[in-house]
Amino acid sequence: MKKIASRWVPHQLSEKNKLVRLELCKENLEKIKTGKWRLCDIVTGDESWFYHRHISKRESTKSWVYEDDEPRTLVRRQRFEPKTMFSIFFRRSGLVHLTYMDKGTTIDTEKYIEHCIKPVIKALYSERMTLGPKNIKFHHDNARPHVHQSVVTLLNDQKFVIMKHPPYSPDLAPCDFWLFDYIKSRLGSHNSAKSLKLGISRIIESIDKDEWIKTFDKWVERMEMCISVEGDYFEHLLK
DSSP states (O other): OEEETTEEEOOOOOHHHHHHHHHHHHHHHHHHHTTSSOGGGEEEEEEEEEESSOOOOGGGGOOOOOTTSOOOOOOOOOTTOOEEEEEEEEETTEEEEEEEOOTTOOOOHHHIIIIIIHHHHHHHHHHSTTTTTTTOEEEOOOOHHHHOHHHHHHHHHTTOEEEOOOTTOGGGOHIIIIIHHHHHTTOOOOSSHHHHHHHHHHHHHHSOHHHHHHHHHHHHHHHHHHHHTTTSOOGGGOO
């Protein structure tokens, strides 16, 4: 599945892809519904590019014009517009960790460990002084830095339970089906990564506690929907 701007272009799922999605949703749901896993014990996160300049979505810029009038000009992104990659991790109770990459850099395995995994571990120890990450379910997608053996080893050493995620499945990842678009739709323009981080932080701080809870409940509903369509995409069926 390719990501263009903040929209996902559906991947053509093979039967094998559908089967993996189906089986992992069944596996994860069984653990949640039997109480083996609690939603409050899941940490989920991902990375995304955030542009410094705000541009309204095309849908919000539509307008009626008279027959002889010129159509309204839509502002479009320039090829090399300033943007910064942010990484956000959260739980049902809210934000766990927010960070961004320096200009001109992206996430690789080393940066993912140093700037994402280790700060999440530190945050969990500050919240759970004795247990730390022990038995916390860790969810991220299958991006190459995420699945590198050094990342897996660190997560296992810290006693996380790694929650499996099916390939080509942003519709089953809370960052992709909710948080990133939520933030981007509310961001103004910013002239630096530091200012952008402050803007993102303020938006996250303004999110009502019930919204975090509802997102995890919707995640469960999406797993159920995926099972109901035998592993296929289901976004078009959501109200």
